[in-house]
Ligand code: HEM
């Protein structure tokens with residue numbers, strides 16, 4: 001008997017999902033290390049630059065990903081899944097997309113408004129500008145403090161939402177109703193990408 005074919009996300013969505021997941025895990029690791037590990041000042045500076053470089057890359061990929069998502073249909077969830085659960089999955093994905101913008105934008109806004117005025121050089125190669133109107137503010141400190149709060153607490157909230165996302169994906173994979181292969185390049189036949 002042939003295996004039932006599954007509908008899956010298209011190749012662009014899959015590659016973006018996993019490339020961004022790797023980048024975001026790195027960002028969380030580097031972000032926590034640069035803030036909380038007792039490292040030499042020079043190493044902390046390098047980690048901040050690395051964090052900002054990966055973060056800007058994630059922002060650019062998020063723009064591409066959202067544009068792709070809005071113009072390409074996602075594979076529908078199985079009809080056997082309760083309607084409420086399908087709605088919750090959709091809401092969860094919208095929330096994840098929101099974080100993919102709020103976090104890098106708040107990080108960039110913080111770096112731009114910080115009175116320390118430290119430049120961002122992507123991977124030691126390309127100068128990335130500050131957001132001009134924030135960099136030009138007369139009294140930057142309170143603005144920077146607000147963006148720092150959004151970025152730091154936003155990152156912790158994102159970690160919690162990610163844990164729920166990964167837990168839900170694994171739970172459905174074990175149940176067998178929504179296989180992980182919906183978000184992989186192989187493991188079943190593609191039926192729908194548009
Ligand atoms: C930083 C890490 C991650 C982020 C930001 C993320 C984000 C997302 C987003 C936004 C979607 C919805 C895709 C869309 O509709 O366009 C999604 C789907 C999915 N993610 Fe993740 N994800 C991450 C990590 C993971 C991990 C580690 C797993 C594996 C357990 C996973 C498994 C899945 C699966 C299976 C789907 C498809 C859900 C479905 O079939 O409808 N994700 N992810």
Ligand code: HEM
Nearest residue numbers: 027028031032035052055056058103104107108111152155
């Ligand atoms: C999805 C993207 C991002 C994630 C998940 C992320 C995550 C984090 C985390 C976990 C921390 C440590 C928070 C703490 O424990 O205090 C942090 C701090 C920081 N991030 Fe990001 N970040 C992202 C993007 C960016 C971007 C694009 C920039 C700047 C261009 C940036 C700049 C900073 C700065 C300056 C800090 C230090 C804030 C402080 O001193 O408290 N981040 N980030």
